[in-house]
Amino acid sequence: MIRVLLAEDQALVRGALAALLALEGDLEVVGTAADGEAALTMSRELRPDVLVTDIEMPRLSGLDLAERLGAELPGVRVVIVTTFARAGYLRRALDVGARGYLLKDAPAADLADAIRRVHAGGRAVDPALAAEAWGERSPLTERERQVLREAEGGASTAVIASRMNLSEGTVRNYLSEAISKMGCENRIEAARQAREKGWL
Known part of the structure; x- marks a missing residue:
């Protein structure tokens, strides 16, 4: 059995x-x-x-x-x-x-x-x-995914920094990289698109 x-x-x-x-x-x-x-x-x-x-x-x-x-x-x-x-x-x-x-x-x-x-x-x-x-890989790093997950819920940069034990500048850098890689205008759009693709 x-x-x-x-x-x-x-x-x-x-x-x-x-x-x-x-x-x-x-x-x-x-x-x-x-x-x-x-x-x-x-x-x-x-x-x-x-x-x-x-x-x-x-x-x-x-x-x-x-x-x-x-x-x-x-x-x-x-x-x-x-x-x-x-x-x-x-x-x-x-x-x-x-x-x-x-x-x-x-x-x-x-x-x-x-x-x-x-x-x-x-x-x-x-x-x-x-x-x-096998045709499509996520361009996001693990840290970028984590930051986008937090942003998806509406958390501010300061809140994300506090939750992840990072500086606000580091969080802004991760968000900027993720937004750029996704070809989006802002963090909410990037998080939504990444969620739709199954990357979050």
Whole structure:
């Protein structure tokens, strides 16, 4: 049996996924979590073979969760199931160690197959998205992404500097670089465009 943990913040989707996977004779859903922190705690306790997680979740995103599991529990393989058909998200998911990336509108059989493939040591990635992902890379550095994420929420330069333990001048430089790389007029437009591409 392949032991599966599900992390999904929408209760209806979480229940539907658990019910679908329970129909598979070789898969056992050992737990479900409504947010990333709960999924991390349950992973530590239950040691599932595969964690199936959404990207956008409260308290800890699916990407952050995959990264933490890679560091703490490398034996737990991660499959991302999301509505975000964005090449940037896929690249980031693979960069943090996820082994699978499927869209929520994929057939249920595809998810079961992806879990089996990932458990066996392979990868399972939506083919159309994979082709797109290799064509476009984010021009932003990690620091520029962090600063843009803060700016996206409307934080001032002073607030961002305080949160990130940087000088205001350094924050302005990061923002200026990010805006220039994105070919945008201002920080809000740059953050929106980067979010749409899946780079934040």
